[in-house]
Amino acid sequence: MEDRDPLKRFVELRDVDGRANGMNFVDLFSGAGGFSQGLRQAGFTPVASVELIEIASATHCRNFPECKHFSGDIKNFNPSEWLEGKSVHLVAGGPPCQGFSVAGKRDPNDPRNVLFRQYVRIVAELRPWYFVMENVPGILTMKNGAVRYAIVEAFEEIGYKTSVAVLESADYRVPQIRPRAIFVANRFGLPNPFPKPQLRPDEYVPIESAISDLPEYTPIPEINHEWTKHSKNFMDRISKVPAGGSLYETYFDAFKRQYPGLPSMTVKENHGGTHIHPHLNRVISAREMARLQTFPDSFIFEGPMKKAMWQIGNAIPPRLAECIGLALVPYMNAIADAGEIQGDIDIPNHGEAISGVQPFLCADGTSL
Numbered sequence: 138m139e140d141r142d143p144l145k146r147f148v149e150l151r152d153v154d155g156r157a158n159g160m161n162f163v164d165l166f167s168g169a170g171g172f173s174q175g176l177r178q179a180g181f182t183p184v185a186s187v188e189l190i191e192i193a194s195a196t197h198c199r200n201f202p203e204c205k206h207f208s209g210d211i212k213n214f215n216p217s218e219w220l221e222g223k224s225v226h227l228v229a230g231g232p233p234c235q236g237f238s239v240a241g242k243r244d245p246n247d248p249r250n251v252l253f254r255q256y257v258r259i260v261a262e263l264r265p266w267y268f269v270m271e272n273v274p275g276i277l278t279m280k281n282g283a284v285r286y287a288i289v290e291a292f293e294e295i296g297y298k299t300s301v302a303v304l305e306s307a308d309y310r311v312p313q314i315r316p317r318a319i320f321v322a323n324r325f326g327l328p329n330p331f332p333k334p335q336l337r338p339d340e341y342v343p344i345e346s347a348i349s350d351l352p353e354y355t356p357i358p359e360i361n362h363e364w365t366k367h368s369k370n371f372m373d374r375i376s377k378v379p380a381g382g383s384l385y386e387t388y389f390d391a392f393k394r395q396y397p398g399l400p401s402m403t404v405k406e407n408h409g410g411t412h413i414h415p416h417l418n419r420v421i422s423a424r425e426m427a428r429l430q431t432f433p434d435s436f437i438f439e440g441p442m443k444k445a446m447w448q449i450g451n452a453i454p455p456r457l458a459e460c461i462g463l464a465l466v467p468y469m470n471a472i473a474d475a476g477e478i479q480g481d482i483d484i485p486n487h488g489e490a491i492s493g494v495q496p497f498l499c500a501d502g503t504s505l
Contacts, residue, residue: 145300146328148464150335156180157466159473161223163187163263164204165211165230165256169196169438169448171430172229172271173204175458179466184223187211187230193448195439211255216262225263226469227462231271231453232256253288261295266472267329267465268292270320271453274303277318288320297322300329308334309460312342313401313429317453319461327468332460344401344415347428353417360434362424363442365411372418380415392420401429406443406450423449431456 157180164173167186177183183204188194194208207214216225232252253270260268270288277285289299299322306315309332321329336342356363367375375392378384384392394413395401402412404426411420421429423438423445431454438445467485 142300144298144329146330147333148330149333150460150463153463153466157462157469160226160469162227162229163225165259166232167197168193168451170200171452171455172458173201174436175455176229176462178455178459179462181227181462185220187214192440192444196448199439200436216259226266228260228263228265228268230256257291257295266469267323269461272318274316274318292322296324302331306454306457307341307400308336309457310335310342311431311454311456312344312347313404315403315454325472330464330468332464341400343398344395348425351425360424361427361438361445362422364420364422367419375413375418378413404429404450406446411446430454
């Protein structure tokens with residue numbers, strides 16, 4: 138079976154002229170604000186966001202004071218009333234993915250799997266030019282692909298043609314291996330752009346480049362540089378864990394030592410049992426996690442250390458979100474130049490069509 142999506146394009150970011158000036162976006166299921174941070178870096182303006190968890194909402198409000206944030210159940214969010222007539226050019230967000238993730242037992246009947254329909258409801262009401270939805274790659278194979286196709290069909294019913302690709306965060310200078318399934322769609326029949334990879338695997342950014350300048354054993358709570366406290370005996374046990382090994386056999390993904398000289402393994406909170414530093418006898422700190430996710434040090438996470446780690450581990454890397462946003466810029470500028478009149482849009486020649494490849498093609502050309 139071939140991926141015959143004629144709308145999918147991969148855009149060379151070096152050819153993108155400028156940023157998304159004057160373009161507004163709404164961030165759904167925003168969490169702490171990984172998407173918001175990345176899209177803001179790409180020049181988009183956050184005008185509204187929605188998040189259920191209070192501590193993540195507090196973090197978002199702290200870092201995006203210009204954004205009107207709705208803290209509560211997305212089912213109670215009325216976008217027209219909340220935005221008070223503001224134009225929305227882009228909707229972004231990642232519905233909760235625990236039900237989809239291959240990290241744990243995947244449950245196709247998990248109620249979180251249908252939260253994307255709230256996303257569809259809001260897109261249908263706001264009618265943005267484009268939307269971007271992010272999730273774990275496992276969503277593409279749930280129920281033998283039925284979940285993926287249900288998402289595509291739901292958006293097609295409201296006038297949006299959707300393309301999907303798996304992007305590896307490390308391809309975009311994120312010092313971490315973190316593949317994400319990205320859905321992009323528009324209502325004009327235009328191409329759906331994705332950013333071309335910027336690095337080959339042998340060029341990936343190693344973990345040390347992101348965290349080596351932080352104090353080894355001196356916490357800095359003001360920037361979330363804190364980690365689980367260890368006794369001397371516990372540190373002695375950690376010292377015996379080799380790269381790629383875990384302190385526990387039954388919880389292999391917790392207290393697992395990072396590999397030196399390579400990008401970080403996918404960062405997770407794991408109830409304080411985060412990955413072990415590649416060179417030190419302690420787990421990595423919340424700030425080190427944030428740097429591996431490409432959050433700037435000026436981005437402060439609210440709440441105690443474990444809550445900060447939870448927020449960081451659930452975010453999309455801002456750098457990946459920025460690249461996704463930049464890939465959209467030439468197409469959204471074309472819509473703005475045409476005044477939204479379908480048929481008069483000058484389609485930018487920035488991307489390459491993808492055809493004749495395996496389903497669920499990864500950005501590096503490999504298939505799932």
